Amino acid sequence: MSILIKGGRVVDPKNNIDKILDVLVKDGRIAKVAADIDEKADRVIDAGGKVVAPGLIDLHVHFREPGYEYKEDIETGSRAAARGGVTTVVCMPNTDPPIDNPALVKYVLDRGREVGLTNVLTVGCVTKGQQSKELSEMGELKNAGAIGVSDDGRPVINPSLMRRALEYASMFDLPVMSHSEDLDLVDGGSMNEGYMSTYLGLRGIPKCAESVAVTRDVLIAEEVGGRLHVCHVSTRNSIDAIRRAKKRGANITCETAPHYFSLTDKAVDGFNTNAKMNPPLRDEDDVNAVIEGLIDGTIDAIATDHAPHDKDEKDIEFEYALNGIVGLETSLALGYTNLVMSGKLTLSQLIEKMSANPADIIKIDKGTLGEGKAADIVIFDTEHEYEVDPEKFASKNHNCPYGGMKLRGRVDTTILGGNIVYEREA
Numbered sequence: 001m002s003i004l005i006k007g008g009r010v011v012d013p014k015n016n017i018d019k020i021l022d023v024l025v026k027d028g029r030i031a032k033v034a035a036d037i038d039e040k041a042d043r044v045i046d047a048g049g050k051v052v053a054p055g056l057i058d059l060h061v062h063f064r065e066p067g068y069e070y071k072e073d074i075e076t077g078s079r080a081a082a083r084g085g086v087t088t089v090v091c092m093p094n095t096d097p098p099i100d101n102p103a104l105v106k107y108v109l110d111r112g113r114e115v116g117l118t119n120v121l122t123v124g125c126v127t128k129g130q131q132s133k134e135l136s137e138m139g140e141l142k143n144a145g146a147i148g149v150s151d152d153g154r155p156v157i158n159p160s161l162m163r164r165a166l167e168y169a170s171m172f173d174l175p176v177m178s179h180s181e182d183l184d185l186v187d188g189g190s191m192n193e194g195y196m197s198t199y200l201g202l203r204g205i206p207k208c209a210e211s212v213a214v215t216r217d218v219l220i221a222e223e224v225g226g227r228l229h230v231c232h233v234s235t236r237n238s239i240d241a242i243r244r245a246k247k248r249g250a251n252i253t254c255e256t257a258p259h260y261f262s263l264t265d266k267a268v269d270g271f272n273t274n275a276k277m278n279p280p281l282r283d284e285d286d287v288n289a290v291i292e293g294l295i296d297g298t299i300d301a302i303a304t305d306h307a308p309h310d311k312d313e314k315d316i317e318f319e320y321a322l323n324g325i326v327g328l329e330t331s332l333a334l335g336y337t338n339l340v341m342s343g344k345l346t347l348s349q350l351i352e353k354m355s356a357n358p359a360d361i362i363k364i365d366k367g368t369l370g371e372g373k374a375a376d377i378v379i380f381d382t383e384h385e386y387e388v389d390p391e392k393f394a395s396k397n398h399n400c401p402y403g404g405m406k407l408r409g410r411v412d413t414t415i416l417g418g419n420i421v422y423e424r425e426a
């Protein structure tokens with residue numbers, strides 16, 4: 001099967017390309033990127049007025065399999081990814097049972113391949129059963145195909161264990177993807193502590209519950225080495241800590257999620273449980289800090305933290321509702337609308353944070369449209385506004401705070417390894 005994508009704006013930051021070009025795909029690979037390619041193909045896609053970019057790489061999703069298939073499974077999650085232009089996902093291991101052994105790593109990878117709608121990768125647990133007591137067998141996890149370790153959903157509570165995790169993971173060249181949170185400081189809070197929590201009468205989570213833990217992990221990593229990747233940063237002080245360590249030369253990366261630059265804790269008003277996640281939505285100063293961190297490169301990547309929950313787990317009192325929102329089908333449009341249209345990032349910088357940089361962080365040969373590379377491609381429309389309708393999501397659940405929002409950057413076509421895995425109808 002060959003595909004010729006004609007006349008799109010090709011944005012490929014790794015090759016410094018942002019230009020109207022054609023892209024020829026043959027045998028699952030990028031065969032040629034050039035102006036006016038005059039070759040026959042099985043399928044010709046007119047991408048005039050559209051953007052053609054390397055498929056997105058999302059370092060942080062919860063596909064919930066095994067154990068929580070009522071929230072999402074690898075098939076529905078993969079379909080949501082394809083609809084979002086996401087051609088590689090990294091699953092978090094807080095499943096039931098947690099992904100802390102080679103058999104479970106293999107299960108997730110095999111199931112992902114079987115479904116075949118996105119490259120499904122996974123991390124394994126840092127600690128056995130995510131119990132923060134004993135390190136997992138990281139070498140075995142890596143041999144089974146895990147691309148990193150994380151206890152996401154929970155922090156590695158003991159700092160000495162975090163130190164040993166970084167040292168042990170570095171023997172296998174695995175990143176430790178840290179959910180950095182101080183549970184003592186969270187102290188039963190359910191939203192960001194500030195004006196809104198007082199106004200709503202909800203117990204707040206102070207920002208330092210995140211920034212203290214991030215600072216701890218950053219300082220440990222700086223001293224003992226290894227590859228620390230900080231997940232979902234959301235506060236000014238967390239970002240400052242990472243910025244300072246990077247300036248000193250520390251080998252640290254981090255990600256934020258679209259909600260941390262798109263929303264503030266005002267979205268919680270009315271006890272909106274679709275605006276409840278962990279870390280919680282912060283205030284305007286933090287949103288500005290996240291955007292500054294994206295602009296100056298302190299924040300390397302945008303990952304969704306796609307976290308579906310059943311209606312029954314969200315349609316309850318705010319304090320009891322579970323944390324998390326679905327994100328795969330809106331991440332590109334939120335990035336385009338809130339970062340590129342507002343002039344904060346160039347389109348190339350956005351693609352860098354959603355594709356090229358994530359590929360580098362987990363050391364996979366993707367995130368580019370270079371000739372000979374796997375043909376993972378997203379084609380999207382930046383000209384027309386559309387309204388987000390969570391009911392139309394492919395995800396099993398629709399816990400999403402963006403319903404009714406008007407965005408630009410809707411995905412038209414997603415190509416995975418040379419096969420079209422999603423095409424928008426009308």
Ligand SMILES: [Zn+2]
Binds near residue numbers: 152179232
């Ligand atoms: Zn997390």
